[in-house]
Amino acid sequence: MDQSGSQVQAGFSDRELMERFLRGEVEGFNLLVQQYKVKLFNLLYRMLGSREEAEDILQETFLRVYREREKYDFNYSFSTWIYTIALNLCRNEYKRRRKVKFFSLDILFNHPDLDSENFGNKNRLSSILEKAMNSLPVKYKKVFVLRDVNQLSYEEIALALSIPLGTVKSRVNRARRVLKKKLSPMMEECYELSKDSPLSLSVL
Amino acid sequence: MNCRKIRHYLSQYYRGELTKKEEETVSRHIEVCAECAREAQVYKALNHAVQNLEELKPSADFERKLEGKIGGLLYTPAEIKNKPLVTIFPSLKWALIPVATLALFLLFKGGLHKSKTDFTPEGTGLARIDAPIEESREDTLPVEKFPPNVNVQKEAPVNFVKVGGEKQRAFFVMDNLRHSDLQRLPDSRVINNRLNNYVMNSVSYRPVDDKQINEAYVLPAVATISARKDKSY
Numbered sequence: 001m002d003q004s005g006s007q008v009q010a011g012f013s014d015r016e017l018m019e020r021f022l023r024g025e026v027e028g029f030n031l032l033v034q035q036y037k038v039k040l041f042n043l044l045y046r047m048l049g050s051r052e053e054a055e056d057i058l059q060e061t062f063l064r065v066y067r068e069r070e071k072y073d074f075n076y077s078f079s080t081w082i083y084t085i086a087l088n089l090c091r092n093e094y095k096r097r098r099k100v101k102f103f104s105l106d107i108l109f110n111h112p113d114l115d116s117e118n119f120g121n122k123n124r125l126s127s128i129l130e131k132a133m134n135s136l137p138v139k140y141k142k143v144f145v146l147r148d149v150n151q152l153s154y155e156e157i158a159l160a161l162s163i164p165l166g167t168v169k170s171r172v173n174r175a176r177r178v179l180k181k182k183l184s185p186m187m188e189e190c191y192e193l194s195k196d197s198p199l200s201l202s203v204l
Numbered sequence: 205m206n207c208r209k210i211r212h213y214l215s216q217y218y219r220g221e222l223t224k225k226e227e228e229t230v231s232r233h234i235e236v237c238a239e240c241a242r243e244a245q246v247y248k249a250l251n252h253a254v255q256n257l258e259e260l261k262p263s264a265d266f267e268r269k270l271e272g273k274i275g276g277l278l279y280t281p282a283e284i285k286n287k288p289l290v291t292i293f294p295s296l297k298w299a300l301i302p303v304a305t306l307a308l309f310l311l312f313k314g315g316l317h318k319s320k321t322d323f324t325p326e327g328t329g330l331a332r333i334d335a336p337i338e339e340s341r342e343d344t345l346p347v348e349k350f351p352p353n354v355n356v357q358k359e360a361p362v363n364f365v366k367v368g369g370e371k372q373r374a375f376f377v378m379d380n381l382r383h384s385d386l387q388r389l390p391d392s393r394v395i396n397n398r399l400n401n402y403v404m405n406s407v408s409y410r411p412v413d414d415k416q417i418n419e420a421y422v423l424p425a426v427a428t429i430s431a432r433k434d435k436s437y
Contacts, residue, residue: 033270038259038260038262041261042259051260054262055262055263055266058262058266059273062270063274066274125249125253126253126256126257126258129253129254129257148251148254149254173215173216176215176247177215179250180243183246183253184246
């Protein structure tokens, strides 16, 4: 399992920060919050489609890290632990909602908050990608965002979601294929352009 | 390898998830197969778009809200606001009665200290920090344990320090205080990492008007917590 964790600006690994936090240094906790708040916020926002809810769940996630700090197992990476907490809370939120239609684009249009303009996307492709990602069934969206957006390893995702490694891989693969298919028409245009000038792809 | 197998690998190709051998196979194939090359370009663009998605940020007061839920543990010194004592230590209300008695006793025994402002916190359970109380002398921390920007008042009846010349703020320093202890002080402010291993609680600053800004009062009740400190000093 990944032991090092990610490095924060102060040059401490997650593990070191957690150790400091457990020693009673609240600065360790503060730095972990700084390290994870944006990544987790974006994950939760993409999963829940609402800023407010994402922020509430994020608050709850850090609150649990704070309260349950003694339960942290140093045999696993901190990121796995905090993602597990956030995703469990997210799952509870799904249960609470019940009626969300994951297979339908309705969610997009019923959630003005989820408008891709919220992301301030600089280009059309990103905007379409946001929408396409949101139209994925939740189990595919989850692994895709964790792997390709949040850059977790397959092993970390398997641990965080308590599903087999092979399942994670196949779901990520499937999600990529679906997204590729959805985005193909637009990308094909770009490809046509890129045949003349390979650099044109970089404008995407 | 046929196109079908290659396409299975394509989604991992641009993410660097293939083995060296698989990667070479794909590279060689897309050089000669236009259809797969086209597909590969789409994956490349998808990968590029995913890596360049915009990030949203939580609201600006995210930490403040979190800190409110946790109990005031995320303040930095610059953010410390003056608060009345009872709100700083609501859980210590019970201690006010014996402490007030003791404080008044000590104040009268040692003679009331005459100050320029003559502000006496009667009935509040507060003792003057500059009250001459020899009995508590052993509670003062060795000055050399603090970094240079911290001015430790040796005469203070309990561990009282001032940081960086900011006289508006009084800090009570406890060594080896665990967070479990701090949870007993839900509204206490902890400034950590500023003083090596010390956990600092800002305490007992009594809001006064500008003229009395240099006057700070230490709640003797807090001294009872100092009993938890390591006996190494």
